[in-house]
Amino acid sequence: MKNTKLQAFIPLFYIVWSDSLLTEKGFFTLHEFIDSQDWLSAEEKEFLFSKITIANPPSRQDITDWRNKIEEIIQNRPEIKSVFEVVVALSGDDEIIQGLEIAFVKLENDLGILGEEAISNFKSKAQSHTVNSHTEASFDVNKITAILDGAQAPIINKVKSVISRPEFQYETSTDIGVYRQKVLDWCKILADENLGNMAYPKKYGGGENIADYFSIMETLSYHDLSLVIKFGVQFGLWGMSVQSLGTEKHYVKYLKDIGALKLPGCFAMTETHHGSNVKGLETTATYNHENQTFVIHTPHEKAQKEYIGNAALHGQMATVFAKLIIAGQDHGVNAFVVPLRDENGVVLKGITIGDCGHKMGLNGVDNGTIRFDNVVIPKENMLDRFASVNDKGEFESPIPSDNRRFFTMLGTLVGGRIGIPRSALAAAKSGLAIAIKYSDQRKQFGPENGEEVPILNYRMHQRRLLIPLAKTYAIHFALQYLTKRFINKTEAEMQEIEALAAGLKSYSTWNTTATLQECREACGGKGYLSENRIDALKNDTEIYTTFEGDNTVLMQLVAKNRLAEFRKAFGEMGSLGIINYVYENAKSAIAEKNPVVIRKTDDEHLLDSQFHLQAFQHREKTILASAAKRIKKLVDSGLDAYDAFNVVQHQMIDVAEAYLDSVVLEQFQIAIEAVKDEKSKAILTKLNQLFALSQIEINKAWYLEDGYMEAVKTKAIRKMVNQLCWDIRPDAVALVDAFAIPDSCLAAPIVVGEK
Amino acid sequence: MKNTKLQAFIPLFYIVWSDSLLTEKGFFTLHEFIDSQDWLSAEEKEFLFSKITIANPPSRQDITDWRNKIEEIIQNRPEIKSVFEVVVALSGDDEIIQGLEIAFVKLENDLGILGEEAISNFKSKAQSHTVNSHTEASFDVNKITAILDGAQAPIINKVKSVISRPEFQYETSTDIGVYRQKVLDWCKILADENLGNMAYPKKYGGGENIADYFSIMETLSYHDLSLVIKFGVQFGLWGMSVQSLGTEKHYVKYLKDIGALKLPGCFAMTETHHGSNVKGLETTATYNHENQTFVIHTPHEKAQKEYIGNAALHGQMATVFAKLIIAGQDHGVNAFVVPLRDENGVVLKGITIGDCGHKMGLNGVDNGTIRFDNVVIPKENMLDRFASVNDKGEFESPIPSDNRRFFTMLGTLVGGRIGIPRSALAAAKSGLAIAIKYSDQRKQFGPENGEEVPILNYRMHQRRLLIPLAKTYAIHFALQYLTKRFINKTEAEMQEIEALAAGLKSYSTWNTTATLQECREACGGKGYLSENRIDALKNDTEIYTTFEGDNTVLMQLVAKNRLAEFRKAFGEMGSLGIINYVYENAKSAIAEKNPVVIRKTDDEHLLDSQFHLQAFQHREKTILASAAKRIKKLVDSGLDAYDAFNVVQHQMIDVAEAYLDSVVLEQFQIAIEAVKDEKSKAILTKLNQLFALSQIEINKAWYLEDGYMEAVKTKAIRKMVNQLCWDIRPDAVALVDAFAIPDSCLAAPIVVGEK
Structure with missing residues (x-):
């Protein structure tokens, strides 16, 4: 192509031959487009036609040349964002071409080319080299720790210092008699440190600080989880039942001794x-x-x-x-x-x-x-x-x-459904710290004749650990929110907060079970040795999904609460109420569901927090309405409510999950808004994007069924999830360092050295 | 509606008002249809219009009356299958109406009514009462056991009788010294019973029966899994490495002593x-x-x-x-x-x-x-x-x-990748037996003022346990197939069999991990007590996903093997090869992807084994081609193969999974074909349908993205999965009884009584 202006067609040729599956229609469309350009001479058209003849494909060299030309342009002009800008540049900024923007963009659309994606493929090439990725924090670890700990930093640091003392060395005996005694001894130390009575009124020797109490539970969970549960049974369940269900005479008689562990x-x-x-x-x-x-x-x-x-x-x-x-x-x-x-x-x-x-x-x-x-x-x-x-x-x-x-009595005990998910959160953090640090050091396989590569550089490994990392960060902020709501609750909010606690208890504990499973597998044989602590973390938290309420049962409570709210908002759950709701929801979704948006795949859109929140909320509302409609239909058909709820049980879980996803995303976004430090904000934003998109990916079948997204978009989201994992990987170790788990608690020789 | 022929419209009125979300367009369509019927008088039309005026909805009583009329017709004429047949019947078999089949069916389609589904909703009503479901086997348990055990029944029974002896009572000491000694003692008993040397040549004291050896491994796995692994290390890994990698002089010197456990x-x-x-x-x-x-x-x-x-x-x-x-x-x-x-x-x-x-x-x-x-x-x-x-x-x-x-050396050791997934299978069976039997007895909640209901009657519980049950049955037959292929292997088949073994090892062990997780949660607190054995089953098999090859690494081997086969079939992995393959695949999928089929939701179609197999194979082929295409594109863009494979690692896992799904489904179907007993065949067919549809459900996002199914179909599949769970529930206990696990091995007090 000596004629410079003809070079304008190079990107189209390259894309049509290499980028996607060839379809005859695509070639025909391109042919027609060229034919319709009256600024081209007949010879020029013939020449261009010769490049898009299916029977006569270009040589490998042709394609490589085209690629190199495009690459050169993009690398020389980093401001380039669209295929058309490449077209213009390759044409030597030809004036005729510059005037053809509308026609070219229409052509791209007709061909189904995802312009931004095609460009970014060129840009990101250098980043896809497996061996080059390594740990390199983009932010100040202490600043993230400070954001996570917030106002509770002093009590968190106190607890960490206590559980780092030599007497808190882990018990390794498999004799449960020995172990139980050790845990009791530890609890006594904590009581002596005035940590057990933190939530009780000052009048009865307590610290009268519920926020600190929950932070104590969470921080203790970096240490032995039997200790946490024993602590929770004594000072939480036993003590708080006296405080919540009893009256003055009981407080006077028992609370001080309970707080001091004189009355187990x-x-x-x-x-x-x-x-x-x-x-x-x-x-x-x-x-x-x-x-x-x-x-x-x-x-x-x-x-x-x-x-x-x-x-x-x-x-x-x-x-x-x-x-x-x-x-x-x-x-x-x-x-x-x-x-x-x-x-x-x-x-x-x-x-x-x-x-x-x-x-x-x-x-x-x-x-x-x-x-x-x-x-x-x-x-x-x-x-x-x-x-x-x-x-x-x-x-x-x-x-x-x-x-x-x-x-009402049970409602006063809801605190347990805050302590447990927060304890679960800490266990997930410990597991992630161990698995991510190990994966950053452990090397296996590598390029032909090259050095072996840290296993955290492998894409599957990144998906397995970094998606849970993002979710764990998200849950951290959601549980902070739940705690604040609980502490500042009014009577009118109680039902909502109880449902939220039940839901987040399930959400967090299931996350921990799933996360620790990935951590175990990600550490291979080392993850199976008890000394590396995933054993204890996994087995101790296994019952978290059952106690304080079986998760599946709790999720149904959450769903029923959502349905009740729904009924409140729209009167009796008659057809009209549902129709109104659905109509309102549909109206608000019109902008999000237009043909351009459901296919939109540019980075800016996919990474947009507004898009994420709208997608989550649309799902939440639509699933809720759909479940309500189905239950109504079943009841109308003669089932009693108990049977109807059983028939839709699977959908009820979806109702609860969609609601919790929304809450968690929103709270993570709100928390990030408040962050001032730019670097902290940037990495948290990336984690939030990964959380949002990976959740959408998990639910993509729903979005496709609903018509909220088309395949081109769900596929782009999958790629973006991979890309975000890749981008976050260098920060992964710093992100778990930010949990600031004491080395003596982490303990695993694979990351803190041999004992 | 005194005029009988007008009753023909009742089903449409009922459906349009109650069944789905009202859309103005639907009412308009129905209005237009009525208007165009010249056999109706102006008054009759006005009357009918009055029933479909959005502003003036029918009363609750109207809708109930309509429903009762439809229900009566359907219950009186069980042969009725379509909405049109209901229409005719309600019209008093009016002749004019009878002649309008085409017009009515077209109307149904225009309205988006799923006729068969609407009818079956009426039919299945009586079945949806939660309290009425209970255990009631539809088949002879012993016949299923015989099908599962096949020709290996004698050795399986021998092993069961050995491990049921009093000296095989489980060790409950938490002292690993005591436990290790006990396991060694058990191994010696097995060696004395000539079970250890089963695979070795007769010449060196062995049984020369590899099929029996694998059945021994599997059956022993109903007992303590440390025993199985110790047994496998000694007789499998150690002994077979001598046999596979050594020569005559080594056999003579070692094999007999290894088989007798004189040489650990x-x-x-x-x-x-x-x-x-x-x-x-x-x-x-x-x-x-x-x-x-x-x-x-x-x-x-x-x-x-x-x-x-x-x-x-x-x-x-x-x-x-x-x-x-x-x-x-x-x-x-x-x-x-x-x-x-x-x-x-x-x-x-x-x-x-x-x-x-x-x-x-x-x-x-x-x-x-x-x-x-x-x-x-x-x-x-x-x-x-x-x-x-x-x-x-x-x-x-x-x-x-x-x-x-x-x-080649490693290839001779592939036997380990058959023993482990078979051991994992047995562990999954044990877990399911415990959890399903417990869930059949354990009652919790019930209808208002009614008795409590077995938790296995709850839909979520059914999904959590019966889908894994179906998958576990499916894997049973796939592992039988793998074993046969391995025993009868030719040199040319070795690579395929190695890949199959690597793949099924991952498939089966991941299934076991996931299944035992569900079993633990399904048993609640009881599942957490060590005495009920889910603890040991879960923790012992946890490493199965790592040893004998990390599952994720093995799945990539499988995918690479599939890509190699693909290259072999279509020459160099150039564009043309891929295009040919995709073209061939697309051609064969044309019938499956036509607009009627992608929306088809009648029971017969959804339960059709041909539909299942085609759907699985289409996915397998399409994902493979898509991965090949993507890798080619990445390599063409300048990445080396190692980096390219890393970029698509997530897709590689999909390639392997889709392949394994296909193999497992096909082998399950083939096994069922061979079953003569009708009742056994019927229940296995139901399990196969549940396996097939639940896997499609898991992958429904892919099918939607690919356009192989539309939302109406994936939603119908979800419902059918729920229905199959419901239908299988009365047989669930018998289906785990058919595993014929000795009570002394199952041991869990929650199902075999207190110790």
Whole structure:
């Protein structure tokens, strides 16, 4: 092509021959376009036609030459962003060509060329060399740590300093007796440091600081998780049940000793036959007005209390949940303080303790069973904040419905559903720190005759670790938000916050299970050795998805809460309400769903936080409306609500997930908005983009079914996820360093050196 | 509607008002249709119009009446399959209406009504009552067991009877010393029963029956998995390395003692710094022609052998993989028999043993590290089937390239990649048996004021357990197929079989990890107690995804093998080859991709095995071509192959998965074809449908992106997966009973009663 202006066609030729599958139609379109350009002579047209004859493809050399020319232009003019700009440049800035922008862009569209992508392929070439990628932080690690810790930094640092002391060296004995004792000893140290009573009122010796309490739980979780659970059972479940369900007389009597670990206790709710369905508990508390006592009794073996932490060995008392019976009438489940052992640890008469024995994890916690054989307790042992027996021996409660009273009681215990997801978060961070640091050092395979390469340079390895890293960062901010909402809650917000806590408990703990699974596999055989701690992290947190509420059950609660909100907003869940909602949602989605947007794949759009949030929220709203519609249809067809909810159970989980995804994304975005340091902001923004796009990728079938995106866009998102992983990789080690986990806690020889 | 023929419109009114989201266009279409029917009078038209006025919706009672009428018709005439048949019936079989089939069907299509689905919604109503579902086998359990066991039934029964003996009671000590000794004792019993030497030639005391050997591995896996791995290390890895890599002189000397467990040994391949990349091993075997010896040496700490089973305590010898050096020249990795301990277990001079210590699982296996400090062994200790040192001290091999020779050696060891996935399969079966039986008994929640319901009746629970059950059955038959291919292999098939084994090893072990995760969560707190065995199953198999080849690395091997086959079939991987392939594939997909089929959602089609297989194969071929195209493009753009493969690593995993999905589905289908008993065939067919559709559901984003299915179809598939789960639920317990796992092995108190 000696004629310079003809070089304008090079990018089209190159793309049509190399970039995508050849279709006859594409060649025909290009042929027609050339034919219609009256500024070309007949010979010039013939020459151009000769380059796009399917029967006579260009040589390899031709294609290489074209590529080199395009590459040269793009490298010399980094400001170039579109194919047309390359066209103009190659034509030697020919004036005729410059006037043809509209026609060329139309041609690109007709050919289905993704201009920006084609250009960026040229630009990113140099970056795709596997061997060249290495750790190189783009930001100040301490600044990210400061953002993560926020106002809780002082207490976090205090806890870290305590658990870094020599006496907190990990217990390696496989003897559960030894381990349980060690965990109890550790708890005593924490109590002595005034960490256990942090949430209790100052009046009863506490720190009166709930925010600090949750930060203590989270930070302790960098250390042994049996310790965290034992700590949570004692100071959270046992102590907080007294505080939340009891009254002044109980506070005075118990709180100080609980906070000092002088009075170890249990939270005895779950029974063998009733876990998720706590309303069905069968233990009874029968009131005897004659002598003002309650008789606590286990009616049959399967009604025994089970999995109760502190029960097998150390607990001296328990908050026992039991059906209150007065004069033969059942007043529903209430809570009572029941002594289990004397001060010397001798089990009291009428109490039978069993040991849950060896568990998959958390073997430093003495879980046990408790049976009551007509155990008599004084009337004052009823935790009577929400219900009591009056002097006449009658049941009294400010809340008229037994059902509502019980759920109000449970609502006050929602703190556990904040502590657990935050503990899970810390475990995920530990796992990621170990796996990412190891993957940065571990080398395996390499280019032909070249050196071996860190396994973190491999794309699959990046996907497996960096997507969970992004999600873990996202969850961090969501849990900060949940904690703040909880601390500043008003009565009217309670239902929403309970649902949010239930949801984020599931969201965070499932993330931890999945993340630690990837971490284990990513560390290969080293990940299987107990010394590298993924064993303990994985097995200890395994039960997090079950306790404090089975995740699947909780997700249905969340979905039901969303449906209730939906009903509130649109009146009875009749057709019209749903139609209105759907219509409103559709209206707001019109701009997002136009034919250009559903196919839009340029980087700027794909990385745009507004696009992410709109996509998440559209999904959230549409799934919610669709589930509501389906349930209505099923109920209309004659099913009762219970059956209808079962039929759509799978969809209910989607409702909850979509809602939680939205919350997590939004809170991550809001947190980033507030960051002042530019470099910190930049890396957090990248993580947020990776979180958003990888979640969209997971749900891409939904977006395609809904018509919110077309295939060209979902494919571009997949590529962008890969690219973001690649871009974040040099920062990955710094990002886990920012968690600032003490070396003595991380402990894994594969990253902190041999013991 | 007193006028009977007007009742013909009831189904349309009902569907349009209740079934789907109202769109103005739909009402307009229906309005137009009515208007165009010249057999209707003006008054009749007005009456009908009045029923479809958006501003004036029908009452709840109207809709209920319509529904009842439709329901009555469908229940009275079970042969009815289409909406039009309902239309005719409601019109009192009016003759005019009967003549309007084409017009009505066109209308249905214009309205987007899924006729069959609408009908089946009416039919299945009675089945959707959560409380009514319960265990009720539709088939003879023993017949399915016989199909699963096939010709290996006798050896399977023998193994089951051995491991059911009292001396095989599980070890519950957490002391790894005690546990390791117990596992060794068990292995000795198995050796005495002539189970260990089953694969060795009769000439050397063996059973010469490889099929039986694999069945032994699989059946033993119902018992303790440390036992299986110890057994596999001794008789498989150690013994088979001698048999596969050695020659007559080694057989005579070692095989009988190995088979009798008189000579415990190790397979010392992996090093700290080289696991997946075994070509990079650094241990050296330096030949000394003077005294006809090799010097085995560990050049630095990270070149020590690691994770070696039998090394920490019991191994007396090891097959050591080391780079052979002759006169300063490196001849690549070869295998040598090296003594480690004397008969009394005393470690020999020059050998340093380390203990891998406590692991996440398999703590009955004594994994260790081995270092060699210039250990001298006689020349005859080289396992010299594929390479040797001749009398002149020169290297000799029938295979000219070091690289090819090494991979030929590795190829002979592929048996391990059959034993492991089969062991994993058995572990998945055990987990499913425990979780499904428990979920059938465990009750929680229920309808308002009703009894509680078995948790297996909940739809999410069904999805979580029955989809893995279907997949596990599918994998069973695929592994049977793999075993047969391996046993009857020809030289020409070896590469394919190696890839298949690598692939199915990953496929099966990942399935086990995922399945046991679901099982644990499905059993709640009970699943966390060690006594219920999911703990051990899960933690023991956790490393299966890593050893015998890291799954992700193996999947890339599989993908590379597929690409190589692809190149072979279409010549050099040039554009034309790819285009031809894509063209051929597209041609064969034309029938499947026509506008009717991509939207087809009737039950018959969705459950059709031909549809399943075509969908799987289309995906397999298309993904393969797409990966090939992408790699070519990257290489053309200047990347070297190593970098190009890294860029597409994620896609490579897809290539392998799609291939394996196809193989597994096809083999399951072939196996079912051969089943004679009708009831067995029926239930296996249902499992196969569930496997096929649930895999399509997992990959539905791909099918939507590809245009192979439209949203209406992928949504119908999701519903059908739910329906199949529901339909299989009454057979679920029988389906796990058919695994015929001895009660003493299953052991979990939650299903076989308290200990």
